[in-house]
Amino acid sequence: MYRLESKTVNKLSVMITTPPYNNLSVTALNYVETALKAGVELIGVFFYQDGVMHANTNTQVASDEFQVLSHWQRLHQEYKLPLHLCITAAEKRGISDEQSTQNIHPIFTVSGLGELVELSTTADRMVQF
Amino acid sequence: MTKAAVKTLAILNAKAPYSNTAGKDALDIALIFGSFEQSVSLFFQGDGVCQLISNQDGAIISVKDYLKTFSAFEFYDIENVYACKASLEERSLLASFHIKEVQVLSRKDFADKLTLHHTILRF
Amino acid sequence: MATLHIVRQSAFSSNDFFQCLQIVTDNDVIVFIDDGCYNLQHSLINSIDTNKNIQLKVIEQHANARAIAINEAVFTKVSMGDLVSLTFENSRVITWQ
Numbered sequence: 484m485y486r487l488e489s490k491t492v493n494k495l496s497v498m499i500t501t502p503p504y505n506n507l508s509v510t511a512l513n514y515v516e517t518a519l520k521a522g523v524e525l526i527g528v529f530f531y532q533d534g535v536m537h538a539n540t541n542t543q544v545a546s547d548e549f550q551v552l553s554h555w556q557r558l559h560q561e562y563k564l565p566l567h568l569c570i571t572a573a574e575k576r577g578i579s580d581e582q583s584t585q586n587i588h589p590i591f592t593v594s595g596l597g598e599l600v601e602l603s604t605t606a607d608r609m610v611q612f
Numbered sequence: 613m614t615k616a617a618v619k620t621l622a623i624l625n626a627k628a629p630y631s632n633t634a635g636k637d638a639l640d641i642a643l644i645f646g647s648f649e650q651s652v653s654l655f656f657q658g659d660g661v662c663q664l665i666s667n668q669d670g671a672i673i674s675v676k677d678y679l680k681t682f683s684a685f686e687f688y689d690i691e692n693v694y695a696c697k698a699s700l701e702e703r704s705l706l707a708s709f710h711i712k713e714v715q716v717l718s719r720k721d722f723a724d725k726l727t728l729h730h731t732i733l734r735f
Numbered sequence: 736m737a738t739l740h741i742v743r744q745s746a747f748s749s750n751d752f753f754q755c756l757q758i759v760t761d762n763d764v765i766v767f768i769d770d771g772c773y774n775l776q777h778s779l780i781n782s783i784d785t786n787k788n789i790q791l792k793v794i795e796q797h798a799n800a801r802a803i804a805i806n807e808a809v810f811t812k813v814s815m816g817d818l819v820s821l822t823f824e825n826s827r828v829i830t831w832q
Contacts, residue, residue, distance in 0.1 A: 492823055498733065500832075507743065507832070510769055510797075517815040518822075532637055572637070596644040604619050604650060608822050609731045610741075611830040624829070626754060658754045698757060723758035727738055732829045 494524045496606035498599070499534035503542065503551040511612035512554050519562045527565040527602050529594070535573040538566075538591040552588060559590040567594035567602070620651040622729035625660035629679055630670055635663050636678040638735035643681070646688025653692035655726055656714075661699045666710040682711045696722045736826035737762040741818070742771035743832040746779050751831040753779060759789055764821055766813065767793040771831070772803050775810060794818065 495518055501507040518525055530537055537551060544550055558564045568591040570580065578586055580593050587593065603609045623642055627634040638654075645652040656664055663679060670677035685693065693713040700707060700716065707716050717725060726732065742765060746752035752774050759765065767774055772793055774780065783789055795812040798805050805812055813821075822828055 495822065507769055510743075513815050514818060518819045521816060521819055523819060523823075532633075571640075596641055597648065599641065600645055600648045600650055603621060603731050606731075608828055609733070610822060610828050611733055611832070626751070657757070658750055696757070719757055723760050726758060727760060727827065730827060732827055734829060734831065 492607045493522075494526055494605060494607045496526050496602040496609045497528045498609060498611045499528060499530050499537065500532040501612060502533040503537045504544075507612065508537070508551050509549055512551065512558075514610070514612065515564075516554075516558060519558065519564065525562070525564060526606055527567055527598075529567045529569065529599050529602055530591070531569045531572055531599070533576070535568055535576055535578055538568050538573065538587050539576075539578050540586045540588050556588075556590050566591045567598045568592065569599075570595060618651060619730040620653065620728070621645055622653045622655055622726055622732045624655045624657060624726065624732055624734040625663055626658045626734060628659040628662040629668070630673060630675050634735040635660075638733070639678055639681060641733065642690060643684075643688055646685075646690050649689070652690055653694070653725070653729060654690065655694050655696075655722065657696040657699050657722070659699075659703075661695050661703065661705060664693075664695055664709045664711070664714055665705060666708045668710070679710065685711065685713055692725075694722060694725055737764060739763070739821050739825035739828045740765045741828060741830045741832075742767050742774060743769040743830065745770045745773035746777045747773060752777070755829070755831045756783065759783075759787070761787045762789070763787075764790045764792065764825055766818055766821065767791075767810075768797050768818070769832075770801075772798045772801055775803055775805065780809070792817070792821075 497515055499511050559566055570593050580587050623638050625638050629635045642652050642654060695714050695716050697716050698719050740755050742752050742755055744751045792811045792813045793805055
């Protein structure tokens with residue numbers, strides 16, 4: 484397994500703009516997990532545009548298909564990986580934290596673009612997927 | 613790099629304004645960075661240059677015209693707005709823009725300006 | 736330091752790779768991933784100025800999954816771990832998607 488050698492420039496943040504139902508998300512997950520295993524300090528993942536659909540608990544995925552959400556759940560638990568959801572982008576897509584319609588998976592933190600400012604200014608690199 | 617090194621954001625706009633929300637989604641990021649007093653520059657390449665062209669009217673096709681918000685850039689201290697000259701020429705577009713901040717740059721200058729930035733997001 | 740370009744779309748269906756080549760600078764690194772792997776067979780590859788010392792890399796798994804042959808005289812095979820490493824070896828990253 485690859486290990487990151489430099490420890491000085493090591494903070495990463497990731498922005499995800501692609502929806503969970505296509506293979507681009509598998510690539511993003513793979514990148515994130517590889518970075519975490521390599522010891523990169525991944526300060527947070529920000530879900531924007533169609534990326535917010537990753538948080539929807541109502542999504543139905545056939546049991547023999549790639550379960551993106553369960554992988555986010557695993558990474559969140561194993562690495563305490565912060566997963567930030569842009570709530571404005573989410574609400575446009577029927578994903579809400581209103582009590583009556585709550586359909587955001589609890590591993591996600593309801594955030595806004597201010598969080599993106601924080602992630603991009605704190606990280607040494609921000610990568611978009 | 614020292615701890616105090618300023619991290620700057622470049623947003624590279626690549627899509628035409630009306631058929632999808634990419635331009636609006638990018639603008640929202642630019643305005644937030646502006647309001648947090650973080651340095652942000654806007655680059656327009658490919659069909660992205662269409663966001664800058666004057667005399668457009670999204671209202672005709674029921675688009676809430678986010679392009680009008682571009683005129684507020686000075687209030688957010690967004691001064692660096694760059695259009696790729698080659699992209700304009702490919703599309704036979706004149707450098708007639710609906711905001712005054714736009715600088716038209718050659719391919720090389722556009723690339724050089726873009727790579728001055730620490731973070732680049734493309735929409 | 737150079738820029739890492741992550742190319743995710745086929746130039747046969749999108750203009751992204753063309754735009755990437757418009758701004759690619761000396762010593763930059765281009766990594767083809769996802770459908771970007773189809774660019775290995777695109778004529779745009781031949782338009783890259785060899786004097787610029789642009790490194791062309793491809794995620795081997797992504798090319799293999801698509802039955803795309805990798806000409807190792809032109810492209811270096813890399814893993815996802817290499818892509819993570821390249822993220823920090825270069826000064827900035829642009830994703831073309």
